[in-house]
Amino acid sequence: MQHQKQSVVEASVKAIEWSGMVLRLLDQRLLPGEEVYVDHENAQQVAKAIRDMLVRGAPAIGIAAAYGIALAARRIGHSDDWESALANDFAELESARPAAINLAWALRMMRDRLQRLLGHADVPGQLLAAAISIHESDIESNRTMGKLGMQLIRKHQKAPQNIMTHCNAGALATGGYGTALGVIRAAHAAGLVDTVYINETRPGLQGSRLTAWELAQEQIPALLHVDSAAAHLMKTLAITWVVVGADRVAANGDVINRIGTYALAVLAMHHGLRFMVVAPSSTIDMSLEVGEDAAVEERDAEELLLAGSQRIDPGVPAFNPVFDVTPADLIDVIVTEKGIVERPDGTKMADLMSHKHLH
Numbered sequence: 001m002q003h004q005k006q007s008v009v010e011a012s013v014k015a016i017e018w019s020g021m022v023l024r025l026l027d028q029r030l031l032p033g034e035e036v037y038v039d040h041e042n043a044q045q046v047a048k049a050i051r052d053m054l055v056r057g058a059p060a061i062g063i064a065a066a067y068g069i070a071l072a073a074r075r076i077g078h079s080d081d082w083e084s085a086l087a088n089d090f091a092e093l094e095s096a097r098p099a100a101i102n103l104a105w106a107l108r109m110m111r112d113r114l115q116r117l118l119g120h121a122d123v124p125g126q127l128l129a130a131a132i133s134i135h136e137s138d139i140e141s142n143r144t145m146g147k148l149g150m151q152l153i154r155k156h157q158k159a160p161q162n163i164m165t166h167c168n169a170g171a172l173a174t175g176g177y178g179t180a181l182g183v184i185r186a187a188h189a190a191g192l193v194d195t196v197y198i199n200e201t202r203p204g205l206q207g208s209r210l211t212a213w214e215l216a217q218e219q220i221p222a223l224l225h226v227d228s229a230a231a232h233l234m235k236t237l238a239i240t241w242v243v244v245g246a247d248r249v250a251a252n253g254d255v256i257n258r259i260g261t262y263a264l265a266v267l268a269m270h271h272g273l274r275f276m277v278v279a280p281s282s283t284i285d286m287s288l289e290v291g292e293d294a295a296v297e298e299r300d301a302e303e304l305l306l307a308g309s310q311r312i313d314p315g316v317p318a319f320n321p322v323f324d325v326t327p328a329d330l331i332d333v334i335v336t337e338k339g340i341v342e343r344p345d346g347t348k349m350a351d352l353m354s355h356k357h358l359h
């Protein structure tokens with residue numbers, strides 16, 4: 001694998017780039033200190049990048065996996081039985097980080113495409129075109145959601161507002177532009193943002209390392225605070241919205257997202273703030289009846305034990321669940337590219353997914 005430093009900071013952050021030959025992923029573990037792009041040439045390298053969180057954020061994981069299949073097909077070149085030839089690559093990518101449902105979604109799209117291609121002369125070229133199209137349509141969805149979310153913020157109040165966000169649901173977590181940060185970008189462009197309050201998001205610090213970095217690049221006014229300051233800030237400041245992304249949305253509207261999201265939804269309800277979840281329909285899993293049925297991803301407890309360069313030895317075991325479930329009844333609105341769902345429930349989610357929904 002080749003390491004390459006980008007010298008130019010682009011106005012719009014790109015976590016995923018198809019170079020024409022390789023998949024270039026921004027190593028998000030090194031941000032904001034270093035901007036290093038790592039070239040990926042095969043599906044195994046892409047699966048490792050997902051497992052190690054070099055690339056993270058549900059839509060970005062799905063897009064990277066789709067390119068992983070395209071890379072695998074190119075290495076194979078020709079086959080009389082493409083499904084068997086790619087079976088191990090599909091399996092390895094699928095198990096890399098299953099909590100982000102966009103991973104399964106993107107691989108399903110690639111599998112469907114493959115099935116329609118049997119007998120085609122250029123399967124690798126067609127699978128690459130499919131991956132590029134998943135990537136491009138994610139950016140398009142983000143722009144649509146940005147506009148829909150911004151309109152909701154404007155409907156509530158025309159003056160600039162304080163908005164809280166959690167984790168990183170920005171350009172880095174997606175094909176580009178972002179889900180929650182897409183809404184914040186659009187709201188800022190419309191003059192609706194006073195200050196964005198960023199939860200640092202322990203233990204991975206996606207808030208302080210990634211969201212703060214993205215907002216600073218676009219000069220969107222923001223303040224960083226520890227996660228445990230959220231209640232105090234909601235009580236003492238005029239914050240109107242909490243806007244977050246999602247890793248998986250259940251058929252009843254429950255939302256699985258980075259640990260701490262549930263706490264923010266409870267706090268928002270208590271303090272009378274609105275709670276918005278922004279996620280493309282590829283994040284909605286109608287096969288999951290309720291959020292509690294999903295297995296919550298647990299990561300290595302070591303992630304908790306570093307304080308700066310010092311490793312703490314707490315003398316007790318550490319426990320590191322990294323996602324939680326926010327019940328639908330704590331959510332004011334789910335924004336998707338297909339439309340918005342206010343006060344989500346099973347019927348409204350089913351309407352949205354069957355295209356009957358109008359916004």
Ligand code: MRU
Pocket residue numbers: 056057058059166167168169170173174178179180204206244245246247257258322
């Ligand atoms: O563990 P991470 O960093 O992949 O968690 C990501 C999040 O929780 C994001 O907020 C979520 O994936 C939405 S990404 C648009």
